[in-house]
Amino acid sequence: MANSFDASYYKRFYSSTPVHSRKKVALLADAVHNMCAWWDVPVRSVLDVGAGLGYWRDWYATNHPKVRRLSVDISEHACEKYDHEQRDISKWAPERKFDLVVCHGVLQYPTAKDADAAIKNLAKATRNVLYLEVPTASDLRNVVDKKATDLNVHARSGDWYRKRLEKYFVQAGAGLWVARSSDALLYELERTKK
Numbered sequence: 160m161a162n163s164f165d166a167s168y169y170k171r172f173y174s175s176t177p178v179h180s181r182k183k184v185a186l187l188a189d190a191v192h193n194m195c196a197w198w199d200v201p202v203r204s205v206l207d208v209g210a211g212l213g214y215w216r217d218w219y220a221t222n223h224p225k226v227r228r229l230s231v232d233i234s235e236h237a238c239e240k241y242d243h244e245q246r247d248i249s250k251w252a253p254e255r256k257f258d259l260v261v262c263h264g265v266l267q268y269p270t271a272k273d274a275d276a277a278i279k280n281l282a283k284a285t286r287n288v289l290y291l292e293v294p295t296a297s298d299l300r301n302v303v304d305k306k307a308t309d310l311n312v313h314a315r316s317g318d319w320y321r322k323r324l325e326k327y328f329v330q331a332g333a334g335l336w337v338a339r340s341s342d343a344l345l346y347e348l349e350r351t352k353k
């Protein structure tokens with residue numbers, strides 16, 4: 160079950176049919192950055208958790224070089240090759256908060272206990288906005304491209320994630336979660352009920 164996140168993992172999921180391409184991440188990062196601007200949330204710092212090839216970090220370096228960037232990953236290989244700090248998000252939170260935290264395709268890997276701890280650490284790390292993508296059991300059955308996606312992961316329900324995330328965040332949709340402690344003001348219909 161356990162994944163090794165070595166060179167063969169990145170080759171398998173990021174070469175011919177990449178699970179996330181640099182071009183697609185650029186579209187997403189632009190949208191997320193601009194939604195923060197729309198909510199008057201300044202993005203002065205960004206933390207990319209489970210950064211992999213470092214697409215988010217690189218997009219910020221190119222497009223908003225003044226934004227302070229930190230990319231972390233559990234993989235020794237990825238940290239060495241793509242220049243991240245080696246951290247396990249289920250055991251680590253930064254000392255200072257980041258305006259924007261990105262956790263893209265990561266939380267399906269840890270066990271339930273570790274994913275629960277990781278969500279607490281993501282909450283500790285987030286001043287304003289968390290961008291989170293994680294395939295749920297339903298996504299793994301019905302949505303993901305099974306040839307391009309790593310299926311050696313933990314399949315949990317959307318409710319499992321929501322129950323934990325909603326303690327700390329308001330769900331705004333499209334992967335955006337606004338910290339309950341943030342000053343950002345969202346209109347009622349820009350967010351889900353609670």
Ligand SMILES: C[S@@+](CC[C@H](N)C(=O)[O-])C[C@H]1O[C@@H](n2cnc3c(N)ncnc32)[C@H](O)[C@@H]1O
Nearest residue numbers: 164179209210211232233234247248263264268
């Ligand atoms: C599917 S890749 C996603 C990479 C990148 N975020 C992207 O969207 O392309 C999953 C990444 O999560 C990292 N990862 C898995 N468990 C982690 C953990 N507990 N803490 C930090 N990184 C983790 C892996 O090493 C791998 O680089």
